[in-house]
Amino acid sequence: MSERKTKDFLYKVIAELYNKSEYIEVIDYPRSINRRSIDLAVKLNNDRFLLIKVAHDLEEIPKGEIAELLGLSLRLGIPSIIITEKNRGILMVDGVVYEKNGAKAVKLETLISALENNDVYIFQDKESFKVKINPEKLREKRISRNMSLGEVASILHVSRRSVYEYERGTIEPSVDLGEKLVNIFGEEILQPINIFSKEYLEKIEVEDQPVDVLEEKIISNELKDLGFITYHAKRTVLDIGAKDKQGNRLLIIVRHGKEGAQALSAKAQNLEKLSDTTNSKSFVISNEKSLIKELELEKAKALTLEEFIELLRDSFGNK
Numbered sequence: 008m009s010e011r012k013t014k015d016f017l018y019k020v021i022a023e024l025y026n027k028s029e030y031i032e033v034i035d036y037p038r039s040i041n042r043r044s045i046d047l048a049v050k051l052n053n054d055r056f057l058l059i060k061v062a063h064d065l066e067e068i069p070k071g072e073i074a075e076l077l078g079l080s081l082r083l084g085i086p087s088i089i090i091t092e093k094n095r096g097i098l099m100v101d102g103v104v105y106e107k108n109g110a111k112a113v114k115l116e117t118l119i120s121a122l123e124n125n126d127v128y129i130f131q132d133k134e135s136f137k138v139k140i141n142p143e144k145l146r147e148k149r150i151s152r153n154m155s156l157g158e159v160a161s162i163l164h165v166s167r168r169s170v171y172e173y174e175r176g177t178i179e180p181s182v183d184l185g186e187k188l189v190n191i192f193g194e195e196i197l198q199p200i201n202i203f204s205k206e207y208l209e210k211i212e213v214e215d216q217p218v219d220v221l222e223e224k225i226i227s228n229e230l231k232d233l234g235f236i237t238y239h240a241k242r243t244v245l246d247i248g249a250k251d252k253q254g255n256r257l258l259i260i261v262r263h264g265k266e267g268a269q270a271l272s273a274k275a276q277n278l279e280k281l282s283d284t285t286n287s288k289s290f291v292i293s294n295e296k297s298l299i300k301e302l303e304l305e306k307a308k309a310l311t312l313e314e315f316i317e318l319l320r321d322s323f324g325n326k
């Protein structure tokens with residue numbers, strides 16, 4: 008039932024985003040929506056990109072899927088967001104940015120509003136909602152009105168230390184206290200939350216964990232030597248994502264085990280969709296030439312490792 012609800016919600020998200028984006032693609036690999044880290048790849052206006060995970064309830068998304076979504080965001084330099092309706096069975100509040108395991112999550116209505124250039128100021132902090140304040144602007148307004156920290160604290164019924172920390176930006180006030188501050192100093196003290204920002208990714212720590220020798224050769228011996236940072240994915244269509252300092256993005260599928268031409272072709276089609284919406288180059292790699300010929304019949308292009316290495320060196324070796 009949970010997967011059915013999430014699928015129905017996914018269709019709703021697609022319908023709402025259709026006219027709000029330049030390009031949108033559904034990444035339906037793996038087939039189960041509850042086992043993949045990316046559901047939608049979106050090209051926004053002004054050549055911006057967004058990776059989206061969709062769930063009916065935020066609690067239903069496993070930690071591994073979120074970690075991979077963040078890892079791919081970090082390594083590919085593309086912001087990501089989770090779109091959900093509920094959090095632990097409770098309807099989420101519109102206009103609030105939630106958080107789970109380091110990822111941002113919002114209601115669909117909040118995302119649409121942000122795409123229409125409406126600001127979001129409220130975020131979830133553990134079990135409470137808080138307001139994002141511009142600390143410099145708050146201090147500037149207080150001083151311009153000749154108000155002491157103690158006077159502001161008295162009005163808010165908080166400690167002088169709390170107001171001091173608001174002005175340092177080390178803590179944020181609750182929604183109620185934020186409203187009182189706005190009543191005193193005006194809306195200029197509010198600081199919008201950019202849900203499309205990549206700054207939060209700087210705190211993310213990821214590790215590459217290639218699963219076989221072929222992937223290890225590609226990641227360690229080639230891509231990293233050419234200045235690419237990489238991420239090994241397990242819960243979406245690509246196996247390796249990489250980006251260099253010039254912003255070149257590579258999305259790579261590596262043939263594993265006994266994967267046949269039809270299975271690889273289906274993955275390749277999804278990889279191409281992801282590539283088209285993120286301005287990336289996609290590759291399928293296999294060391295079996297007979298399989299490569301089969302893939303050509305399935306209208307999917309593949310390279311041997313040697314061909315791929317030669318292409319990499321020719322394209323990026325002199326940078």
